Amino acid sequence: MTEQAVSHSLLATLSKLRIGQGYDVHALVPGRPLVMGGVTIPFDRGLLGHSDADVLLHAITDAVLGAAALGDIGRHFPDTDPTFKGANSVVLLQEAMRRVREHGYEIVNVDCTVIAQAPKLAPHIAAMTQSIADALGVTVGQVNVKAKTNEKLGYLGRQEGIEAQAAALLVAG
Numbered sequence: 785m786t787e788q789a790v791s792h793s794l795l796a797t798l799s800k801l802r803i804g805q806g807y808d809v810h811a812l813v814p815g816r817p818l819v820m821g822g823v824t825i826p827f828d829r830g831l832l833g834h835s836d837a838d839v840l841l842h843a844i845t846d847a848v849l850g851a852a853a854l855g856d857i858g859r860h861f862p863d864t865d866p867t868f869k870g871a872n873s874v875v876l877l878q879e880a881m882r883r884v885r886e887h888g889y890e891i892v893n894v895d896c897t898v899i900a901q902a903p904k905l906a907p908h909i910a911a912m913t914q915s916i917a918d919a920l921g922v923t924v925g926q927v928n929v930k931a932k933t934n935e936k937l938g939y940l941g942r943q944e945g946i947e948a949q950a951a952a953l954l955v956a957g
Contacts, residue, residue, distance in 0.1 A: 809948075890954065891952065898932070
């Protein structure tokens with residue numbers, strides 16, 4: 785095989801891959817449950833939002849929709865629509881994945897980071913990973929969840945909110 789043929793073959797393979805990035809942040813407030821990655825986490829406050837405010841699943845939803853060039857969570861599930869008031873973000877992610885698959889894409893992997901000064905998330909990472917894998921219809925080996933603090937800096941360090949970032953790699957089927 786010539787160098788040019790190898791180059792074309794590699795380009796054809798790589799053109800089937802799509803990467804998306806997602807981000808979300810919500811304020812911590814009293815009187816709401818804290819739901820992250822589809823898991824309810826014991827804490828004295830929860831995240832404020834139109835839906836269940838699952839910051840991690842919202843970031844993942846944006847990442848998979850973005851990778852498929854389908855916009856973002858707000859386009860598909862607007863917070864101005866009363867249908868989504870109190871919505872379970874697992875259901876929103878499942879619907880986003882249905883739309884992504886409808887366009888011919890499958891998940892290769894998802895990598896996520898939650899930035900929260902508190903609560904400590906390490907005891908919940910395995911449950912969140914399983915919940916995310918189930919919602920995406922993939923194996924736990926295709927999902928990675930990390931938790932970081934903000935070293936007591938800024939609004940995250942003052943425990944005023946929680947932020948999440950996600951990257952998703954898709955492949956055309």
